[in-house]
Amino acid sequence: MLPKKQTVHTSTKGKKQxxxxxxxxxxxxxxxxxxxxxxxxxxxxxxxxxxxxxGIELYFxxxxxxxxxxxxxxxxxxxxxxxxxxxxxxxVAAWAIAKFEFKGKNILITLIDIPFAVSPVIAGLVFVxxxxxxxxxxxxxxxxxxxxxxxxxxxxxxxxxxxxxFVVRELIPIMQEQGSEEEEAALSLGANGWQMFFRVTFxxxxxxxxxxxxxxxxRAMGEFGAVSVVSGHIRGLTNTLPLHVEIxxxxxxxxxxxxxxxxxxxxALVTLVIKSFVEWRTxxxxx
Amino acid sequence: MNQAAKKRLLPGFGLSMxxxxxxxxLIVLIPIAVLFLKAATLSLSDFWQILTDDRxxxxxxxxxxSSLIAALVNTVAGTLIAWVLVxxxxxxxxxxxxxxxxxxxxxxxxxxxxxTAIYAPNGWxxxxxxxFGIKIAFTQxxxxxxxxxxxxxxxxxxxxxxxxxxxxxxxxxxxTLGANSLQIFIKVILPAITPALLTGFALAFARALGEYGSxxxxxxxxxxxxxxxxxxxxxxxxxxxxAGAAAIATVMLIISFSLLxxxxxxxxxxxxxxxxxxxx
Numbered sequence: 001m002l003p004k005k006q007t008v009h010t011s012t013k014g015k016k017q018x019x020x021x022x023x024x025x026x027x028x029x030x031x032x033x034x035x036x037x038x039x040x041x042x043x044x045x046x047x048x049x050x051x052x053x054x055g056i057e058l059y060f061x062x063x064x065x066x067x068x069x070x071x072x073x074x075x076x077x078x079x080x081x082x083x084x085x086x087x088x089x090x091x092v093a094a095w096a097i098a099k100f101e102f103k104g105k106n107i108l109i110t111l112i113d114i115p116f117a118v119s120p121v122i123a124g125l126v127f128v129x130x131x132x133x134x135x136x137x138x139x140x141x142x143x144x145x146x147x148x149x150x151x152x153x154x155x156x157x158x159x160x161x162x163x164x165x166f167v168v169r170e171l172i173p174i175m176q177e178q179g180s181e182e183e184e185a186a187l188s189l190g191a192n193g194w195q196m197f198f199r200v201t202f203x204x205x206x207x208x209x210x211x212x213x214x215x216x217x218x219r220a221m222g223e224f225g226a227v228s229v230v231s232g233h234i235r236g237l238t239n240t241l242p243l244h245v246e247i248x249x250x251x252x253x254x255x256x257x258x259x260x261x262x263x264x265x266x267x268a269l270v271t272l273v274i275k276s277f278v279e280w281r282t283x284x285x286x287x
Numbered sequence: 288m289n290q291a292a293k294k295r296l297l298p299g300f301g302l303s304m305x306x307x308x309x310x311x312x313l314i315v316l317i318p319i320a321v322l323f324l325k326a327a328t329l330s331l332s333d334f335w336q337i338l339t340d341d342r343x344x345x346x347x348x349x350x351x352x353s354s355l356i357a358a359l360v361n362t363v364a365g366t367l368i369a370w371v372l373v374x375x376x377x378x379x380x381x382x383x384x385x386x387x388x389x390x391x392x393x394x395x396x397x398x399x400x401x402x403t404a405i406y407a408p409n410g411w412x413x414x415x416x417x418x419f420g421i422k423i424a425f426t427q428x429x430x431x432x433x434x435x436x437x438x439x440x441x442x443x444x445x446x447x448x449x450x451x452x453x454x455x456x457x458x459x460x461x462x463t464l465g466a467n468s469l470q471i472f473i474k475v476i477l478p479a480i481t482p483a484l485l486t487g488f489a490l491a492f493a494r495a496l497g498e499y500g501s502x503x504x505x506x507x508x509x510x511x512x513x514x515x516x517x518x519x520x521x522x523x524x525x526x527x528x529x530a531g532a533a534a535i536a537t538v539m540l541i542i543s544f545s546l547l548x549x550x551x552x553x554x555x556x557x558x559x560x561x562x563x564x565x566x567x
Binding site: 020021024025028029031032033035036038039040041042043044046047050089092093095096097099100102106108109110111112113114115116117118119120121122125126127128129130132134135136157160161164180183184187193196215218221222223224225228229241242243245246249254257258261264265267268269271272273275276 | 296297298299300302303304306307310311314315316317318319321322324325364367368370371372375377381383384385386387388389390391392393394395396397398400401402404405411412432435436439468493496497498499500504516517518520521524527529532533536539540543544546547548551555
């Protein structure tokens, strides 16, 4: 690992044409930073600028009014249901896929990827077609007075669908790389299945698991398109944070819209920090 | 044979596989199947009529052309950014690297209103174009900008690991043979990263096709001009035209599935190539 890095250094800082090389380096770095500045950094900055434009008092007022509070609660509830379910699925499915050989494995992985490929709007649409009043199960649900579409269960279902692959896709390569020798050793030493999992498998995958869970959580709290289709936008009842941002924005209440948006931007920043931390941990573990 | 028998020593295959299949079916496969069934209730001529409606065709054109251009821009910019992050050292590099993932982490609705605020005629950047009669927000350029934002990390994260693993001895060999930097890049490095570039391009393109949240705010949503396909599906739903929505969604799904299949096949092939090289 180390000698390879040294050769990279000598080649980039080669003796030939050092002036030209450093000029190219300067130009390329500037171009990359300029692009990132315009497309990535500026949107982030403007969210906070607009949110605090009319003072800190109005900012907190926008976050504490009843509709905003109920949107925060619903968003937390949605994530609290969908993230644990998809985490459980992720661990179980990754176990089956990474530790065993079977036919059709690549097909199974592709099927698991479907929610990544499907437009969020279509993800919402399928649940409307399934549970909506004109849907396949619509008459049945109506008979028992169960509401899924334009209600909280629909929002949760759509979110589970959208965030379905995050954890499992993160875990499969990690578990595959680990192989199964350690687990087999644990078993031969007399551990039962659960002991093997919690003492051997889990410590090996915990950072990857955390990585998948925070990405899953960020998407669950921030999902807009799919939730928008199934929610019905009932203020105070079926409004998640992103939907609340949309309503405020469409009412030209920009300051409040950006104030609520800044909460979600903060969530994104926290996600990035944890993500970088996990990446740093795993790199250290590899060295 | 031996390998397979050995792997079965571990417990829980039946249970984990069973749970995986049940959960996958309930959450993903059955709901998707319902969409296809709904579309199948349409006669072929009805299906055709829905899809050849002027407004539908216009929205497909807007969506596909914007997604294609945005993915191409991202392929170039993403390669540049990956190159800078892998090959150069500069202060704040770790932070820049982390920020590349912002579009993955930032909710699309937030990105949408932020980009609109920047590129609206009175916005930070929009105001400089307004005197020249150039509108960015509420035109197709606005859609493009949102799609570039959303797709950028896909290319960077596809190309970055390949560049990192790339053995510099080939570049050194080319340099000793008298190639200049540009020649080295085009003839030595580009062929090596092409599969990753294609994957990144396809991922960015696929994501752009279905993108909704970041686009609806900045696009202006004018039928025939800046209406994207996902928005048209929602419009049909709001008019209780479930069959129409299902028909358009089916076409989009088939395209997305084809892209997904191609991308996974590429990655699977690349991984196998990688393994066989490492095995030797």
